[in-house]
Amino acid sequence: MKVNGVEVEETFAEAFDIKIARVLITAYDYYWAWVSANEATGFGTSVIMCPAEAGIEKKALPSETPDGRPGYYIQICHMSKKGLEEQLLARIGQCVLTAPTTAAFNGLPEAQDKFDTGFKLKFFGDGYEREVEVGGRKCYAVPMMQGEFIVESHFGYVSGIAGGNFFIFGKTQPSALAAAKAAVDAIADVEGVITPFPGGVVASGSKVGANKYKFLKASTNEKFAPTLRDKVEGSQIPPEVEAVYEIVINGLNIDAVKKAMRVGILAATKIPGVVKITAGNYGGKLGKHLIYLKDLF
Amino acid sequence: MKVNGVEVEETFAEAFDIKIARVLITAYDYYWAWVSANEATGFGTSVIMCPAEAGIEKKALPSETPDGRPGYYIQICHMSKKGLEEQLLARIGQCVLTAPTTAAFNGLPEAQDKFDTGFKLKFFGDGYEREVEVGGRKCYAVPMMQGEFIVESHFGYVSGIAGGNFFIFGKTQPSALAAAKAAVDAIADVEGVITPFPGGVVASGSKVGANKYKFLKASTNEKFAPTLRDKVEGSQIPPEVEAVYEIVINGLNIDAVKKAMRVGILAATKIPGVVKITAGNYGGKLGKHLIYLKDLF
Amino acid sequence: MKVNGVEVEETFAEAFDIKIARVLITAYDYYWAWVSANEATGFGTSVIMCPAEAGIEKKALPSETPDGRPGYYIQICHMSKKGLEEQLLARIGQCVLTAPTTAAFNGLPEAQDKFDTGFKLKFFGDGYEREVEVGGRKCYAVPMMQGEFIVESHFGYVSGIAGGNFFIFGKTQPSALAAAKAAVDAIADVEGVITPFPGGVVASGSKVGANKYKFLKASTNEKFAPTLRDKVEGSQIPPEVEAVYEIVINGLNIDAVKKAMRVGILAATKIPGVVKITAGNYGGKLGKHLIYLKDLF
C-alpha cells in the first residue's frame, strides 16, 4: 500500500492494556499550565524503567474548564491500579500543587473508577484546608504561600491502550526525524492520546528481552538497526535507509490510538526522504491489540 | 537591609547536603538537546515524593562539548549514593538513550567519585555495542533504530547542596510571581545551579512535618500563608501582602548557591509590587548550611 | 456591571475599518510554519508608523490545508487597498518564499476581492516556474535552492475591523500584565482575529494627536497614565491603580472582534489584582464601530 507515494508495509502494531488517569491542569495562562503539565509528565517515557508513562494530551480552552482558566490535559499511565494511584498522588502533589497558580481537576469526569487523590492531597493544608465547589466539582482549597491551591476531590481512570506505534524509515537520519516531528505535531491535535517519549519520538525502538544479556527486559531491535544491516541475519533495513524512528502512542481507547496512527503516518509521508512506514509487533508477546496499518486508510 | 529599595530580612536560608550527578546531553541542535534534558529532569522537584530532584543547569556551546555539538548540562540529585545511581541509570536510559540524536557525557569529568552508568547502558546493544573514543572520553556506541547512541563510560558525582532558598512577598500574586520568574531567569545563567521546582518556582513552601496530620513529611507553612494571616498565631505575612513565592536552589557547591541567591534577589527586587524578601529556615532541623541574606550583598 | 467580580465600565470601544488579507502558511511542522508566520507579521503593530498591522491568527491542522501539512493563518491589515497589496507581496516574498519548507495559500478563498500576489511572486523563478494544482487551488511552483516553493495564484482580502480594544486596570503592574497575557491567550483561540501589538499587549495606549506637540499623529493618553494621576485634570486612574494595559484586536468582521473582547475580558478578570476593565474611545474621531462592553455579556 502507498500513502502519499510512500510504501506502507502490510503489517500491524501490537499494543497492550494500561491504566490511564487524566488530569486537567489550569493556571493563569497557557505558559504556567504548561510548566506544571510538563513537570508532571517528565521522566515518563516507558514503564520499563520510568515510574509511569505520561504526556501532555492537549490544550483546554478557558470555556471548557471548571474554573474558566486555560489549561492542559495530561495523561498518567501505569500497568497496575496501585502503581497508578501512587503516581497520580506523587505527580500532582509534587508537580501541580507546587506550581504557580495551578489547579488540578479530574480529566475523566465520566469515568466510573476513581482515586481520592484530592482528598489525600488536602492534608497538606495541615487542618486549614476547606471544601469548596468549583464549576460544579467537589474540590478542596489548600492554603499555601502563594494563596490557595484548588484540587478536585476525586480523579477518574480507565483501562486504555499503550504501545500503538509505527516506524519511519528515512534515506537520511534528518529525513526520518523531520517526519517523526511532523507526525508528532499532527498527533498533538488528536483527542485522547499522548506520545510519551522525548519530543514524542523514539530513537531506540526495542525488542522484548535480549538475546545475549538475559537480565534485560528490553534491548535494541537489531533487525531494525541500520548500522547492523550487514551484521545480523534477517535485517529489515533496505540498502537506502540510514535511520528509523518510532512513534509510540498511548490513548484512552483503541479508536483514538488508531486515529493518531493514521494522521501521524499521513504527516510523516509528506516529508522528503521517507522511504517506508512499518510498525512494531512482537508475536503477541507484548499485547493483545493488533492494529493493522492497511485498516487505517 | 534594602536591595533595590526592597526590604531584605536579616535571616538565613537553611540548606542541606545532597549527592549530585551532572550529565552533558548533546544533540543536532538546542531543541533536541532540550527535549531530552527536559524529559530527563521531569518529575524531579523534591525528594519528598519525587524519585530525584533534577533540573537543566545551562547550555553547552558546541566548542565546549566532546562531540562538538550543542547541548545542555543537567543535574540529578539524591540523598543517597545508591538512589542517585539508580536515578542516573534510569533517567539516562529512558530519557536520553531514547531521545532523537542525543549523546550523554559525564558533566563532572573532574569528580573523583564515579558511577559506571555508561558501561551498564551499553548492554542495551545486546552484544553489538562497541567502545569508542569521543573527544578524548571513553564511550560506547550502541546500535539502535536511529543509528548509534554514544554514552560515556563513567559519570562523576559530588556532594553538593540542596535547599538554598529565598521568599518573595508580593502586594499581589502576579507581582510575586513576576519577581519569581525574573529571579529564575537571572539564576539560569549562574554556573553550577538548578532550580528544580516547576518553572523554578515553589508555590507551596512547606514546613518540616505537620502539626495536625502527624503522618506527613511536610505540610503547608501556615505562618507564611496569606489567607491564614488572621487565623494563625505568629503569621509572618504583613497586611499588604497577598502572595509569597519561594525559589529553591540546588548547586554543586555553596558558592554557586550563594551566587544564585544573590542574582535572584537582585532580579526579584526589580519587579513592581515586591515588598519584602526573606528566607526559609527550620531551626536546624533540615540542614547544616546557614546562608545569611545580608552576607550576599 | 461586574464580570468575575471586577467592575466593567459602561462605555464602548471605538473601532475602525481596515482592509485585511489572510494567508495560510504551511510547512514541514508547526515550528517552521511559525518561523515564517512570525517573520511575516513582525514590525506590524500599528499603521501609525509600521508598514502594516499584522499578526498570527491561529493554527491550521494538516487535515484542513490544501497540501495536508500543518500551518498557521496570518492576517495583514492596511488602510488602503494599494498599501495592502504592496505589503502582501513584500511580506510573502521576503518572509514566506525565503523560509524553509513553507508554502503560501489564500486564507480567504471565499473573498471576492483578490490580489494576484502569487502570479507576481512566480517571476522569482526567472522563467523556470510552472503552474501546478494543489488541493484544488491554482498555484505556482517556483524552483529554488531548497527545491520548490508553492504559492497560490491569488489571495483574497476583505474589509475588516481594526482597533477593537479594552483596558485592564491593575493594582500592580504585574497584575495588569498577567491579566493582559491571560486575555491574549484566551483570544488566541478565537477564529478570525489577531492582537497585533507585541505579545498581543499595548503598554502605551495613545490618544489621537497631541496637545503640546502638534506634529504627532498620536501621543500618550495622559488621562490613563498612572504616574500622572495627580498632574493632569480629569485623570481616569483610581488611587489604587498602578498600571493599565490595553488589548487591541483586529478581525475579519465585527462579530469576531466582539467575541475576542468578550473572552479576553473574561480571562483578564480571573487574575488577582485586576480592579477595573474599560475601553478606549475617541469621540468618534477614530472610527465608526462602537462596541459597548455591556453588550458583550
Added chain:
Amino acid sequence: MKVNGVEVEETFAEAFDIKIARVLITAYDYYWAWVSANEATGFGTSVIMCPAEAGIEKKALPSETPDGRPGYYIQICHMSKKGLEEQLLARIGQCVLTAPTTAAFNGLPEAQDKFDTGFKLKFFGDGYEREVEVGGRKCYAVPMMQGEFIVESHFGYVSGIAGGNFFIFGKTQPSALAAAKAAVDAIADVEGVITPFPGGVVASGSKVGANKYKFLKASTNEKFAPTLRDKVEGSQIPPEVEAVYEIVINGLNIDAVKKAMRVGILAATKIPGVVKITAGNYGGKLGKHLIYLKDLF
C-alpha cells in the same frame, strides 16, 4: 578541503557594507524582552523588499545592562544612514515603546556616530516626559498607561557587514535543513552577528538581477536549484543533492562575520547527509568583502 569529513569548496563569500544600529532591550524577564525584540526585528530579512534587515543578536545578562534587568541585543541594518534612522525610530517607537515592561538602551555606546532617536521618541509623552539617568546613561522617562517607558537619548551606529554566507548541500532536504538549523544555533552565541532570514535560514538563495525578467532586482539562483539540475547549463548541483540552504550573516565587523561562518560550518558538517559546503559570490557585483572559506579553518 574537508571539515568534519565534508567537502568545503575553495571559494569565497561576497559580502557588502551596510549601516548597523544596535539596541539593547530590557524587560521584566527574557520572555517580555524577547517579545519586543522579536516584533522589532520582524519583516526584516533582506533590503530587497523589506524596510530593513534586522535580527536578535544575543541575550544580555542582568549584570551587564544599565537597569540591571535581563534583555536582548538586536541589530537593525540599512544601506543608507537616513533609512537606518527612520527604521530605528519606527521600530523602537512601534515595537519597544509599545511593548510591556521594556526599556531601550544604546547597544553601541562606543560608537561615535549617533542618532537622537530617544530624544525624538520622548515627544510621545506630550510634555509630561522627563530626563533621567539610568546606569550612567542619559535617558528619558515617558509616562504612559503601563507607567513609564525608559529610552536612552542617543543610539550609536557603525558601518558593518552584510551578506556573509555559506551554502549547505544535502542528500535530502531535511538533512540540509537540520544542518542549517544547527548552524544557526551555533552562530547564535557569536557576539556581534545576526542571521536575518526566517529562523536564520534562506530557502531561496538568489542571484543579482534576472535573465528573463529584467525588472527584478533578484531572482532564483538556477545554477543551485536541484530541480533544474538537468535543465540549466552549468548547474552546480551534484547528482546526489536534493536541497541547498543558505545561511546569511550580518555583523558589526568582518571578524565577527568570519567567526560566525566558521562555527556555522563546523556545526552544519556534523549533521548526517550533508555532502558539501560552498558560498555565494557574484563576481564582485554585490560587495567588496571576499571571505575565503579555506581561511576560516
